[in-house]
Amino acid sequence: MGVISVPGRVHRTHPIIFTCALTAVLLCLWCARSLLHDAWTLAALPIIWFRHAEQFLVSAEADSFDITFANYSRHQLSAAPYDDRVPPILHHISLGSGAAAHTKWSDVRQTCLDIHPGWEAFLWTDETAGEFVAEHFPELRTMWEGYRYPIQKIDALRYMALYHYGGVILDMDLQCNRALGPLRRFEFVAPAAHPTGFSIGFMMASKGNKYVGDLVRNLARYNRHWLWLPYPTVMFSTGCHYASTIHAFQRNRHELKILAGPRSNPNMHSLNGQVTTPIFDHLGSSSWHSYDAAMIVTIGKSGKWVMPVLFVGGIGVAFLIIRRTRRRRSVKA
Structure with a gap:
């Protein structure tokens, strides 16, 4: 008699939760647009200075x-x-x-x-x-x-x-x-x-x-x-x-x-x-x-690329933290 395998439970984020989270992230980015713009201009100086x-x-x-x-x-x-x-x-x-x-x-x-x-x-x-x-x-x-x-x-x-x-x-x-x-x-x-x-x-x-x-x-x-x-x-x-x-x-x-x-x-x-x-x-x-x-x-x-890379890396880390936090909340739900 064969062994019946039961697939593990797959947690899917509810569309409404995902939409709310995405909206929250976009809203935060919109509110911080001035800060992000100013930070990017400062970080980009080593690249654009000699233009x-x-x-x-x-x-x-x-x-x-x-x-x-x-x-x-x-x-x-x-x-x-x-x-x-x-x-x-x-x-x-x-x-x-x-x-x-x-x-x-x-x-x-x-x-x-x-x-x-x-x-x-x-x-x-x-x-x-x-x-x-x-x-x-x-x-x-x-x-x-x-x-x-x-x-x-x-x-x-x-x-x-x-x-x-x-x-x-x-x-x-x-x-x-x-x-x-x-x-x-x-x-x-x-x-x-x-x-x-x-x-x-x-x-x-x-x-x-x-x-x-x-x-x-x-x-x-x-x-x-x-x-x-x-x-x-x-x-x-x-x-x-x-x-x-x-x-x-x-x-x-x-x-x-x-x-x-x-x-x-x-x-x-x-x-x-x-x-x-x-x-x-x-x-x-x-x-x-x-x-x-x-x-x-x-x-x-x-090097001229260091500050822009650090800036982009910081944004990436922040995004990963937000994404990981959202996943944990969805699993608990």
């Missing part, structure tokens, strides 16, 4: 500009014979227990003032910065005053001051070795960072520059506690990665110049660490870097 790089990288071929500065006078204050698009204004920022409290940084700042005689100079402090934001950017005042980390207030103030006045933003640890006159011909210019993007420790812009205005307008949108860590929160909400992302998604990047170097020395103007460039001695304080900085920087240097 149309020939438009925005300063070069002798495209701009008739000597990126080594060897052919410019050390004391050249104007871009003549070109028009000066950047007004002769220097901005330094010292908030809270900032660098200006130390004589060392005051002396470093003085090198930039001395080599730009006749230029207007701002030293933004807690008092003057607060009054400025309240008067000219009242819609951002609450957010600005409530930033979790002091460096976020400094970064946001860079964009506000640069947009309202135009001129040059300089970190307190930048010692000027020459005048910045030759660069005043550009609507916007900043030094390239390694491996992608640019440094916001030095920026020059015309008054009311559209791109700088976009940096100000997007501050509220990207104001999130990214990955629940200090370093990415700063970099993605106000810092270099944030500014570079907004740059990368501009329709016209031709006027948004980035100062890099020749192929033999692409980091010629990068302000990473304690370095000397054709323009500055960068003393590299980086005092705001937190415990997680090394980890994030290592990830960033691992």
Whole structure:
């Protein structure tokens, strides 16, 4: 007599339950669409940054500009014979227990003032910065005053001051070795960072520059506690990665110049660490870097596909967790 096999019970998800679960997932994605979009733009920077790089990288071929500065006078204050698009204004920022409290940084700042005689100079402090934001950017005042980390207030103030006045933003640890006159011909210019993007420790812009205005307008949108860590929160909400992302998604990047170097020395103007460039001695304080900085920087240097892969992988893990949870609930039912 043969053995009769009884097939195991097959659990099938009821169509109504499946439809409700799918609807819930789609609703969650719809509600989080802004977060997902912003996260993707940040993650995609390593891939899209060099798109149309020939438009925005300063070069002798495209701009008739000597990126080594060897052919410019050390004391050249104007871009003549070109028009000066950047007004002769220097901005330094010292908030809270900032660098200006130390004589060392005051002396470093003085090198930039001395080599730009006749230029207007701002030293933004807690008092003057607060009054400025309240008067000219009242819609951002609450957010600005409530930033979790002091460096976020400094970064946001860079964009506000640069947009309202135009001129040059300089970190307190930048010692000027020459005048910045030759660069005043550009609507916007900043030094390239390694491996992608640019440094916001030095920026020059015309008054009311559209791109700088976009940096100000997007501050509220990207104001999130990214990955629940200090370093990415700063970099993605106000810092270099944030500014570079907004740059990368501009329709016209031709006027948004980035100062890099020749192929033999692409980091010629990068302000990473304690370095000397054709323009500055960068003393590299980086005092705001937190415990997680090394980890994030290592990830960033691992390759341009790492951040997008991590982003997609995170979405995949979240999807698998949701799917597994739904299966368990259906089995219990």
